[in-house]
Amino acid sequence: MTTSNYTVLIIEDEKNISDFMSKALKSNDYRVITAVSGKAGLSLISSQCPDIILLDLGLPDMDGNDVITSVREWTSSPIIVISARTDERDKVTALDLGADDYITKPFGTPELLARIRASLRHSNRMDSNSALYIRPYQCQGLLLDFDKRMLTLNGEKIHLTQVEYKIVAFLARNSGKVMTYSAIMSNVWGPFTGDNNRILRVNMANIRRKIEQNPSKPQFIFTEVGVGYRMHEDENELP
Numbered sequence: 001m002t003t004s005n006y007t008v009l010i011i012e013d014e015k016n017i018s019d020f021m022s023k024a025l026k027s028n029d030y031r032v033i034t035a036v037s038g039k040a041g042l043s044l045i046s047s048q049c050p051d052i053i054l055l056d057l058g059l060p061d062m063d064g065n066d067v068i069t070s071v072r073e074w075t076s077s078p079i080i081v082i083s084a085r086t087d088e089r090d091k092v093t094a095l096d097l098g099a100d101d102y103i104t105k106p107f108g109t110p111e112l113l114a115r116i117r118a119s120l121r122h123s124n125r126m127d128s129n130s131a132l133y134i135r136p137y138q139c140q141g142l143l144l145d146f147d148k149r150m151l152t153l154n155g156e157k158i159h160l161t162q163v164e165y166k167i168v169a170f171l172a173r174n175s176g177k178v179m180t181y182s183a184i185m186s187n188v189w190g191p192f193t194g195d196n197n198r199i200l201r202v203n204m205a206n207i208r209r210k211i212e213q214n215p216s217k218p219q220f221i222f223t224e225v226g227v228g229y230r231m232h233e234d235e236n237e238l239p
């Protein structure tokens with residue numbers, strides 16, 4: 001993916017963090033605009049139409065979650081929350097309000113770039129023709145062929161139940177992005193499954209036994225504690 005055309009808006013009042021992100025993004029060919037308050041950010045979003053928004057939750061003039069609510073009234077531009085908060089509920093709230101992903105301070109450049117790539121990729125796919133061919137997901141010997149509904153690891157077929165396949169396919173389609181328990185459950189079991197995620201955790205344990213060398217130290221599907229799961233970024237998408 002070429003990044004030269006993408007404009008990133010950073011809404012962050014801490015100058016050193018904003019500068020760090022600006023520098024990292026500019027040296028990777030993104031165009032960067034910045035705002036230090038929620039109001040200034042909202043005005044730049046309507047005037048500049050950024051391709052992606054990096055949003056600090058703790059802003060001087062308004063709560064970052066109110067920025068998300070306001071933005072979602074008129075645009076689906078991806079929003080990545082930049083949060084110092086470690087409280088999982090804040091992350092889930094931000095995701096439920098329409099944020100696409102989050103990254104917790106402190107973070108490094110590779111992680112920031114990976115999150116941005118995953119969110120841009122996802123939003124581009126949403127815009128494009130849904131009948132578009134989806135190429136296989138590939139990562140460290142794991143290959144998921146969406147057409148054949150087949151998962152292989154180092155060339156060997158992995159037998160998944162219907163439900164296990166749906167979970168893995170959903171995470172692979174959104175690889176690199178965190179998916180909340182509720183998003184996964186409503187995708188796999190439908191919208192009325194309730195919020196008891198035990199059945200999802202049981203299925204995940206079975207999936208991990210089948211694909212992970214060491215299920216307690218997964219290399220393909222990571223746990224985001226209290227939030228959901230994130231599948232390793234597709235190797236085809238790495239720069």
Ligand code: CA
Binds near residue numbers: 013057059060
């Ligand atoms: Ca702040």
